[in-house]
Amino acid sequence: MGEIKKHHKEILNEKLYDTARAEVILDFSDETIFKTKKGSYFSAKKMSGICVNGDVGTSYVEIKIITEDYLKDMLGRYYVDEYIRIFGEVEEA
Numbered sequence: 684m685g686e687i688k689k690h691h692k693e694i695l696n697e698k699l700y701d702t703a704r705a706e707v708i709l710d711f712s713d714e715t716i717f718k719t720k721k722g723s724y725f726s727a728k729k730m731s732g733i734c735v736n737g738d739v740g741t742s743y744v745e746i747k748i749i750t751e752d753y754l755k756d757m758l759g760r761y762y763v764d765e766y767i768r769i770f771g772e773v774e775e776a
Contacts, residue, residue, distance in 0.1 A: 689742040691727060700725045702743040708769055715743065716754070724749040
């Protein structure tokens with residue numbers, strides 16, 4: 684048994700966002716956050732299930748562009764360790 688991924692791509696604001704070509708930086712149960720080679724961030728909803736042959740299948744759908752400021756705010760509030768891993772250490776208040 685293995686894992687099968689069905690990647691997804693969309694053109695948004697005249698730019699191509701492709702889950703197969705971007706780096707996964709965060710992987711939640713229902714959503715994955717990606718970073719493109721040019722430094723743009725986007726999310727894709729993740730749908731998972733078990734295939735007939737017993738493999739686990741994951742399909743990415745509904746790509747949404749994420750700004751770096753939004754990502755920093757979200758991670759800074761709810762996922763501090765991930766913020767530091769992605770953006771580096773920050774100064775204490």
